[in-house]
Amino acid sequence: MDQSTATARGDALGAASAASQTSSGARVIIALDRGIYWVARHWLFAVNLVFCAHVASLLLASALVAWGHAGLARPIYGFNGLFCHQRDDHSFALLGEKMPCCERCAAIYGSIALAGLLFAFANGHVRAPRISEVALLSLPLVVDGGAQLIGLWESTTATRVMTGAIFGIAMCWLLLPYLDTGFARMRRQIETLFARLAAEGRARPLRGT
Numbered sequence: 001m002d003q004s005t006a007t008a009r010g011d012a013l014g015a016a017s018a019a020s021q022t023s024s025g026a027r028v029i030i031a032l033d034r035g036i037y038w039v040a041r042h043w044l045f046a047v048n049l050v051f052c053a054h055v056a057s058l059l060l061a062s063a064l065v066a067w068g069h070a071g072l073a074r075p076i077y078g079f080n081g082l083f084c085h086q087r088d089d090h091s092f093a094l095l096g097e098k099m100p101c102c103e104r105c106a107a108i109y110g111s112i113a114l115a116g117l118l119f120a121f122a123n124g125h126v127r128a129p130r131i132s133e134v135a136l137l138s139l140p141l142v143v144d145g146g147a148q149l150i151g152l153w154e155s156t157t158a159t160r161v162m163t164g165a166i167f168g169i170a171m172c173w174l175l176l177p178y179l180d181t182g183f184a185r186m187r188r189q190i191e192t193l194f195a196r197l198a199a200e201g202r203a204r205p206l207r208g209t
Contacts, residue, residue, distance in 0.1 A: 030203050037190045037206060040183040044120055044176070051113040058099050058106060066095035076100050090160065103157055104145070107164030108171075115172035124184075128177040129170075137170035 039046075057076050064073035080086065080100040090102040099106060119126055141163040148155045155163075190206070197203035 026202070030197070033190055033193065034206070037187060037194075040186045040190070043179065043183050044116070047176075047179075048113070048116040048120060051109065051116055055109050055113050058101060058109065059094060061100045062094035062097040065097040073100075080105070102160070104141070104155075104160040104164035107161040108168040111165040111168030112172055115169050116176065119172060119176045119180075124180060126173070126177055128181070129173050134170050134174045137166050137173075141167040 058080070061073040061076040064070065077086070077100045084101040084105045086098075086100065087102060088098055090104070091098045092103055092106060093099065101109070144155050144159050144163045147153050194203055194206045198205040
């Protein structure tokens with residue numbers, strides 16, 4: 001075999017190896033895009049699942065303690081203690097046992113879970129709020145919580161629940177429409193990309209799942 005033939009074969013092998021690496025890299029990117037597309041389609045379900053599961057865990061923790069399984073409930077109490085003062089006199093009780101968070105936090109989590117479900121049923125027909133509207137809805141919590149903190153008055157169960165619920169709804173109204181718009185834009189971009197790749201025979205069409 002002369003030198004020119006060997007060189008040609010070496011170049012051909014190098015080109016084939018580079019093409020194989022490029023093809024493998026493209027497959028990885030396409031697989032990642034499919035994963036991102038799945039997240040963009042199902043993000044709201046995931047968010048609602050997390051908050052509904054969290055609310056359920058609050059109820060479960062108290063029940064576990066009442067049933068004599070305090071060790072199983074300890075991680076739930078510990079996690080919620082990162083965000084809540086967990087005062088006994090400011091917390092609901094279930095089966096005679098204090099819940100892992102205060103009444104205000106429980107109202108926030110519960111209202112977020114409920115508002116998220118309602119947003120899903122609204123199917124994109126909720127406009128994004130103005131910042132002034134969110135600020136106005138958040139004001140009762142700031143006033144009631146702040147006044148209690150500096151000793152102007154002691155909040156009641158009713159005020160803690162009402163201000164917490166209003167604040168939770170405000171946070172959902174602020175975040176969910178923007179997330180919905182952003183993920184919808186992401187879906188359209190990926191759908192356009194895959195339509196082109198499928199037409200070129202470089203990828204399978206996206207499935208509506």
